[in-house]
Amino acid sequence: VNPRVRVFCPATVANWGPGFDVLGVAVRGLGDQVLAEVVPGEPGVELAAIRGDGGRLPREPERNTASVAAASVARRFGIRLRLELDKGLPLSSGLGSSAASSVAGAAAAWLAAGQPLEADLAGLLEHALDGEQLASGARHADNAAPALYGGAILVHSPFESPPGLKPLPLPPRLWMTLVLPELELDTKTARQALPQEIPLREAVRGWGRLGGLIAAFYTGDLDLLSRCLVDDLVEPVRGRLIPGFAAVKAAALQAGALACSISGAGPAVFALSQSQSAAQALGQAMQRAWQEAGVASRVVVTQPDREGVRSLPLEL
Numbered sequence: 001v002n003p004r005v006r007v008f009c010p011a012t013v014a015n016w017g018p019g020f021d022v023l024g025v026a027v028r029g030l031g032d033q034v035l036a037e038v039v040p041g042e043p044g045v046e047l048a049a050i051r052g053d054g055g056r057l058p059r060e061p062e063r064n065t066a067s068v069a070a071a072s073v074a075r076r077f078g079i080r081l082r083l084e085l086d087k088g089l090p091l092s093s094g095l096g097s098s099a100a101s102s103v104a105g106a107a108a109a110w111l112a113a114g115q116p117l118e119a120d121l122a123g124l125l126e127h128a129l130d131g132e133q134l135a136s137g138a139r140h141a142d143n144a145a146p147a148l149y150g151g152a153i154l155v156h157s158p159f160e161s162p163p164g165l166k167p168l169p170l171p172p173r174l175w176m177t178l179v180l181p182e183l184e185l186d187t188k189t190a191r192q193a194l195p196q197e198i199p200l201r202e203a204v205r206g207w208g209r210l211g212g213l214i215a216a217f218y219t220g221d222l223d224l225l226s227r228c229l230v231d232d233l234v235e236p237v238r239g240r241l242i243p244g245f246a247a248v249k250a251a252a253l254q255a256g257a258l259a260c261s262i263s264g265a266g267p268a269v270f271a272l273s274q275s276q277s278a279a280q281a282l283g284q285a286m287q288r289a290w291q292e293a294g295v296a297s298r299v300v301v302t303q304p305d306r307e308g309v310r311s312l313p314l315e316l
Protein backbone atom coordinates (compact mmCIF):
# COMPACT_ATOMS: atom_id res chain seq x y z
CA VAL A 1 0.00 0.00 0.00
CA ASN A 2 0.93 3.71 -0.27
CA PRO A 3 0.31 5.19 3.19
CA ARG A 4 -0.55 8.70 1.90
CA VAL A 5 -1.51 9.88 -1.59
CA ARG A 6 -2.87 13.09 -3.07
CA VAL A 7 -4.80 13.13 -6.33
CA PHE A 8 -6.04 15.91 -8.61
CA CYS A 9 -8.96 15.42 -11.00
CA PRO A 10 -9.89 17.95 -13.70
CA ALA A 11 -13.24 19.53 -14.50
CA THR A 12 -15.13 18.27 -17.56
CA VAL A 13 -17.55 19.67 -20.10
CA ALA A 14 -20.16 17.01 -20.91
CA ASN A 15 -22.72 16.68 -23.69
CA TRP A 16 -21.19 19.02 -26.30
CA GLY A 17 -24.57 19.71 -27.85
CA PRO A 18 -25.83 16.52 -29.49
CA GLY A 19 -23.74 14.18 -27.29
CA PHE A 20 -26.06 14.08 -24.28
CA ASP A 21 -24.68 11.55 -21.77
CA VAL A 22 -22.16 10.15 -24.30
CA LEU A 23 -19.52 12.84 -24.98
CA GLY A 24 -17.30 14.78 -22.61
CA VAL A 25 -13.97 16.64 -22.57
CA ALA A 26 -11.60 17.26 -19.66
CA VAL A 27 -10.50 20.88 -19.18
CA ARG A 28 -7.31 22.39 -17.80
CA GLY A 29 -6.93 24.49 -14.71
CA LEU A 30 -9.97 23.59 -12.59
CA GLY A 31 -10.49 20.50 -10.48
CA ASP A 32 -10.83 18.76 -7.13
CA GLN A 33 -8.22 17.10 -4.91
CA VAL A 34 -8.44 14.16 -2.56
CA LEU A 35 -5.84 13.19 0.04
CA ALA A 36 -6.09 9.57 1.21
CA GLU A 37 -4.27 8.03 4.15
CA VAL A 38 -4.30 4.35 5.02
CA VAL A 39 -5.44 3.91 8.64
CA PRO A 40 -6.08 0.82 10.77
CA GLY A 41 -9.61 -0.56 11.01
CA GLU A 42 -12.44 -2.17 9.05
CA PRO A 43 -12.34 -1.81 5.24
CA GLY A 44 -14.05 1.48 4.31
CA VAL A 45 -13.45 5.22 4.65
CA GLU A 46 -13.61 8.12 7.09
CA LEU A 47 -14.27 11.58 5.68
CA ALA A 48 -12.07 13.74 7.89
CA ALA A 49 -12.34 17.10 6.12
CA ILE A 50 -13.96 18.88 3.19
CA ARG A 51 -12.66 22.31 2.21
CA GLY A 52 -13.79 24.77 -0.45
CA ASP A 53 -17.50 23.88 -0.47
CA GLY A 54 -18.66 26.58 1.94
CA GLY A 55 -19.81 23.84 4.31
CA ARG A 56 -22.49 22.63 1.89
CA LEU A 57 -21.52 19.08 1.01
CA PRO A 58 -22.76 16.22 3.18
CA ARG A 59 -20.13 15.14 5.72
CA GLU A 60 -21.51 11.61 6.09
CA PRO A 61 -19.21 9.34 4.06
CA GLU A 62 -22.16 7.42 2.57
CA ARG A 63 -23.66 10.66 1.16
CA ASN A 64 -20.56 12.22 -0.39
CA THR A 65 -19.52 11.30 -3.94
CA ALA A 66 -15.76 11.27 -3.25
CA SER A 67 -16.07 9.03 -0.20
CA VAL A 68 -18.66 6.71 -1.77
CA ALA A 69 -16.35 6.11 -4.73
CA ALA A 70 -13.29 5.75 -2.47
CA ALA A 71 -15.15 3.36 -0.14
CA SER A 72 -16.10 1.18 -3.06
CA VAL A 73 -12.37 0.81 -3.93
CA ALA A 74 -11.28 0.49 -0.29
CA ARG A 75 -13.67 -2.43 0.30
CA ARG A 76 -12.43 -4.14 -2.83
CA PHE A 77 -8.84 -4.06 -1.56
CA GLY A 78 -9.66 -4.54 2.12
CA ILE A 79 -8.16 -1.26 3.36
CA ARG A 80 -9.42 1.60 5.55
CA LEU A 81 -8.80 5.18 4.46
CA ARG A 82 -8.99 8.61 6.02
CA LEU A 83 -9.96 11.14 3.32
CA GLU A 84 -9.69 14.89 2.88
CA LEU A 85 -11.49 16.53 -0.04
CA ASP A 86 -10.49 19.92 -1.46
CA LYS A 87 -13.21 21.25 -3.75
CA GLY A 88 -11.76 23.42 -6.47
CA LEU A 89 -14.96 23.17 -8.49
CA PRO A 90 -18.16 25.02 -7.72
CA LEU A 91 -21.11 22.76 -6.85
CA SER A 92 -23.99 22.21 -9.28
CA SER A 93 -22.25 24.29 -11.93
CA GLY A 94 -22.20 21.94 -14.92
CA LEU A 95 -18.43 21.40 -14.85
CA GLY A 96 -18.49 17.83 -13.64
CA SER A 97 -17.95 18.69 -9.98
CA SER A 98 -19.43 15.44 -8.68
CA ALA A 99 -17.48 13.39 -11.25
CA ALA A 100 -14.21 15.13 -10.37
CA SER A 101 -14.76 14.27 -6.70
CA SER A 102 -15.81 10.70 -7.49
CA VAL A 103 -12.88 10.05 -9.79
CA ALA A 104 -10.43 11.72 -7.40
CA GLY A 105 -11.81 9.63 -4.52
CA ALA A 106 -11.68 6.37 -6.45
CA ALA A 107 -8.20 7.09 -7.85
CA ALA A 108 -6.79 8.12 -4.46
CA ALA A 109 -8.08 4.89 -2.91
CA TRP A 110 -6.74 2.91 -5.85
CA LEU A 111 -3.25 4.39 -5.47
CA ALA A 112 -3.37 3.99 -1.68
CA ALA A 113 -4.09 0.30 -2.25
CA GLY A 114 -0.80 0.15 -4.17
CA GLN A 115 -2.40 -0.25 -7.60
CA PRO A 116 -1.08 1.76 -10.57
CA LEU A 117 -3.86 3.86 -12.13
CA GLU A 118 -3.20 2.49 -15.63
CA ALA A 119 -3.65 -1.11 -14.43
CA ASP A 120 -7.44 -1.09 -14.82
CA LEU A 121 -8.93 2.27 -15.79
CA ALA A 122 -12.22 0.61 -16.80
CA GLY A 123 -12.50 -0.96 -13.34
CA LEU A 124 -11.66 2.35 -11.72
CA LEU A 125 -14.39 4.05 -13.76
CA GLU A 126 -16.99 1.62 -12.39
CA HIS A 127 -16.06 2.62 -8.83
CA ALA A 128 -16.20 6.32 -9.74
CA LEU A 129 -19.67 5.80 -11.22
CA ASP A 130 -20.88 4.66 -7.80
CA GLY A 131 -20.26 8.26 -6.72
CA GLU A 132 -21.87 9.69 -9.86
CA GLN A 133 -24.95 7.54 -9.30
CA LEU A 134 -25.32 9.09 -5.86
CA ALA A 135 -25.00 12.65 -7.21
CA SER A 136 -27.22 12.54 -10.25
CA GLY A 137 -29.25 9.34 -9.91
CA ALA A 138 -27.67 7.91 -13.08
CA ARG A 139 -24.41 6.18 -13.96
CA HIS A 140 -23.68 8.52 -16.86
CA ALA A 141 -19.96 8.37 -17.68
CA ASP A 142 -19.65 11.47 -19.87
CA ASN A 143 -18.00 13.45 -17.05
CA ALA A 144 -16.28 10.66 -15.12
CA ALA A 145 -14.62 9.03 -18.17
CA PRO A 146 -12.88 12.15 -19.53
CA ALA A 147 -12.03 13.19 -15.95
CA LEU A 148 -10.27 9.83 -15.57
CA TYR A 149 -8.64 9.46 -18.99
CA GLY A 150 -8.22 13.13 -20.04
CA GLY A 151 -9.04 14.52 -23.48
CA ALA A 152 -12.32 13.86 -25.28
CA ILE A 153 -14.14 10.59 -24.64
CA LEU A 154 -17.10 9.11 -26.49
CA VAL A 155 -19.18 6.74 -24.37
CA HIS A 156 -20.30 4.57 -27.28
CA SER A 157 -21.94 1.88 -25.10
CA PRO A 158 -23.38 3.82 -22.16
CA PHE A 159 -25.51 1.03 -20.67
CA GLU A 160 -22.84 -1.66 -20.57
CA SER A 161 -20.88 -2.37 -17.44
CA PRO A 162 -18.19 -1.08 -17.69
CA PRO A 163 -19.39 1.43 -20.31
CA GLY A 164 -17.72 1.17 -23.73
CA LEU A 165 -15.42 4.15 -24.33
CA LYS A 166 -13.50 5.57 -27.26
CA PRO A 167 -10.96 8.38 -26.80
CA LEU A 168 -11.35 10.91 -29.61
CA PRO A 169 -8.84 13.29 -31.15
CA LEU A 170 -9.67 16.99 -30.82
CA PRO A 171 -9.03 19.63 -33.46
CA PRO A 172 -5.69 21.36 -32.72
CA ARG A 173 -5.74 24.88 -31.25
CA LEU A 174 -9.20 24.52 -29.78
CA TRP A 175 -9.88 27.10 -27.06
CA MET A 176 -12.75 26.90 -24.64
CA THR A 177 -14.50 29.76 -22.90
CA LEU A 178 -16.38 28.65 -19.81
CA VAL A 179 -18.75 31.14 -18.24
CA LEU A 180 -19.97 30.26 -14.77
CA PRO A 181 -23.00 32.26 -13.64
CA GLU A 182 -23.79 32.78 -9.99
CA LEU A 183 -26.64 30.35 -10.34
CA GLU A 184 -26.95 26.70 -9.48
CA LEU A 185 -28.82 23.97 -11.26
CA ASP A 186 -29.04 20.65 -9.52
CA THR A 187 -28.17 17.86 -11.97
CA LYS A 188 -31.06 15.67 -10.78
CA THR A 189 -33.52 18.52 -11.44
CA ALA A 190 -31.95 19.24 -14.82
CA ARG A 191 -32.30 15.55 -15.75
CA GLN A 192 -35.86 15.23 -14.52
CA ALA A 193 -36.89 18.15 -16.75
CA LEU A 194 -36.01 16.17 -19.88
CA PRO A 195 -38.55 14.25 -21.95
CA GLN A 196 -38.40 10.45 -21.62
CA GLU A 197 -39.33 9.97 -25.27
CA ILE A 198 -38.32 11.84 -28.37
CA PRO A 199 -39.93 11.82 -31.80
CA LEU A 200 -38.05 9.75 -34.38
CA ARG A 201 -37.44 12.76 -36.61
CA GLU A 202 -35.72 14.58 -33.72
CA ALA A 203 -33.64 11.52 -32.93
CA VAL A 204 -32.53 11.27 -36.56
CA ARG A 205 -31.49 14.91 -36.51
CA GLY A 206 -29.59 14.36 -33.26
CA TRP A 207 -27.59 11.31 -34.30
CA GLY A 208 -26.77 12.89 -37.65
CA ARG A 209 -25.26 15.82 -35.77
CA LEU A 210 -23.36 13.66 -33.29
CA GLY A 211 -21.86 11.68 -36.17
CA GLY A 212 -20.93 14.96 -37.88
CA LEU A 213 -19.38 16.32 -34.71
CA ILE A 214 -17.19 13.25 -34.30
CA ALA A 215 -16.19 13.40 -37.96
CA ALA A 216 -15.21 17.03 -37.30
CA PHE A 217 -13.05 15.93 -34.37
CA TYR A 218 -11.19 13.45 -36.57
CA THR A 219 -10.80 15.72 -39.59
CA GLY A 220 -10.41 19.09 -37.86
CA ASP A 221 -13.21 20.46 -40.07
CA LEU A 222 -14.36 23.44 -38.01
CA ASP A 223 -17.24 24.37 -40.29
CA LEU A 224 -18.62 20.91 -39.74
CA LEU A 225 -18.04 21.28 -36.01
CA SER A 226 -19.97 24.58 -35.97
CA ARG A 227 -22.79 23.11 -37.92
CA CYS A 228 -23.09 19.95 -35.84
CA LEU A 229 -22.52 21.24 -32.31
CA VAL A 230 -26.19 22.12 -32.17
CA ASP A 231 -28.85 20.50 -30.01
CA ASP A 232 -32.62 20.83 -30.24
CA LEU A 233 -33.41 18.11 -27.71
CA VAL A 234 -31.85 18.92 -24.37
CA GLU A 235 -30.57 22.48 -24.68
CA PRO A 236 -33.97 24.17 -25.22
CA VAL A 237 -35.47 22.43 -22.16
CA ARG A 238 -32.55 23.26 -19.88
CA GLY A 239 -32.01 26.69 -21.41
CA ARG A 240 -35.36 27.68 -19.91
CA LEU A 241 -34.05 26.73 -16.45
CA ILE A 242 -31.06 29.10 -16.84
CA PRO A 243 -32.02 32.80 -16.66
CA GLY A 244 -30.27 34.71 -19.48
CA PHE A 245 -29.06 31.62 -21.37
CA ALA A 246 -30.54 32.58 -24.74
CA ALA A 247 -28.94 36.03 -24.60
CA VAL A 248 -25.57 34.61 -23.56
CA LYS A 249 -25.57 32.09 -26.38
CA ALA A 250 -26.61 34.73 -28.90
CA ALA A 251 -23.80 37.00 -27.65
CA ALA A 252 -21.24 34.19 -28.06
CA LEU A 253 -22.31 33.40 -31.61
CA GLN A 254 -22.48 37.10 -32.48
CA ALA A 255 -18.93 37.51 -31.16
CA GLY A 256 -17.73 34.76 -33.49
CA ALA A 257 -17.87 31.54 -31.43
CA LEU A 258 -17.54 28.34 -33.44
CA ALA A 259 -20.25 26.93 -31.18
CA CYS A 260 -21.89 27.55 -27.85
CA SER A 261 -23.99 25.33 -25.61
CA ILE A 262 -24.71 24.39 -22.01
CA SER A 263 -21.83 22.67 -20.22
CA GLY A 264 -23.16 19.37 -18.86
CA ALA A 265 -26.40 19.91 -17.01
CA GLY A 266 -25.63 23.64 -16.66
CA PRO A 267 -25.87 26.40 -15.69
CA ALA A 268 -22.27 26.98 -16.97
CA VAL A 269 -22.11 27.71 -20.68
CA PHE A 270 -19.16 26.94 -22.95
CA ALA A 271 -18.11 28.42 -26.27
CA LEU A 272 -15.39 27.32 -28.68
CA SER A 273 -12.85 29.32 -30.64
CA GLN A 274 -9.42 28.99 -32.19
CA SER A 275 -7.24 31.34 -30.17
CA GLN A 276 -6.78 32.55 -26.65
CA SER A 277 -7.61 36.14 -27.60
CA ALA A 278 -10.81 35.03 -29.35
CA ALA A 279 -11.73 32.95 -26.31
CA GLN A 280 -11.21 35.99 -24.05
CA ALA A 281 -13.34 38.20 -26.30
CA LEU A 282 -16.11 35.59 -26.20
CA GLY A 283 -15.90 35.56 -22.43
CA GLN A 284 -16.36 39.32 -22.25
CA ALA A 285 -19.34 39.27 -24.59
CA MET A 286 -21.00 36.42 -22.73
CA GLN A 287 -20.35 37.91 -19.32
CA ARG A 288 -21.82 41.23 -20.47
CA ALA A 289 -24.95 39.50 -21.74
CA TRP A 290 -25.40 37.76 -18.42
CA GLN A 291 -24.77 41.00 -16.57
CA GLU A 292 -27.55 42.64 -18.58
CA ALA A 293 -29.85 39.83 -17.49
CA GLY A 294 -28.92 40.63 -13.88
CA VAL A 295 -26.66 37.62 -13.36
CA ALA A 296 -23.02 37.93 -12.27
CA SER A 297 -20.61 35.40 -13.76
CA ARG A 298 -16.99 34.27 -13.86
CA VAL A 299 -15.09 33.58 -17.08
CA VAL A 300 -12.50 30.83 -17.45
CA VAL A 301 -10.49 30.62 -20.67
CA THR A 302 -8.97 27.21 -21.05
CA GLN A 303 -8.10 24.29 -23.31
CA PRO A 304 -8.71 20.56 -23.13
CA ASP A 305 -6.75 18.71 -20.45
CA ARG A 306 -5.06 15.72 -22.07
CA GLU A 307 -3.94 14.01 -18.87
CA GLY A 308 -6.99 13.33 -16.71
CA VAL A 309 -6.72 12.32 -13.06
CA ARG A 310 -3.17 12.37 -11.68
CA SER A 311 -1.28 12.06 -8.42
CA LEU A 312 0.27 15.17 -6.92
CA PRO A 313 3.25 15.65 -4.61
CA LEU A 314 2.17 15.34 -0.98
CA GLU A 315 3.61 18.65 0.26
CA LEU A 316 1.08 20.71 -1.74
Ligand code: HSE
Nearest residue numbers: 014020021142264265
Ligand atom coordinates in the same frame (compact mmCIF):
# COMPACT_ATOMS: atom_id res chain seq x y z
N1 HSE B 1 -24.81 14.24 -19.28
C1 HSE B 1 -25.12 14.72 -17.97
C2 HSE B 1 -26.37 15.58 -18.05
C3 HSE B 1 -23.98 15.55 -17.47
O1 HSE B 1 -26.44 16.39 -18.98
O2 HSE B 1 -27.25 15.43 -17.22
C4 HSE B 1 -24.20 16.09 -16.09
O3 HSE B 1 -23.11 16.92 -15.77
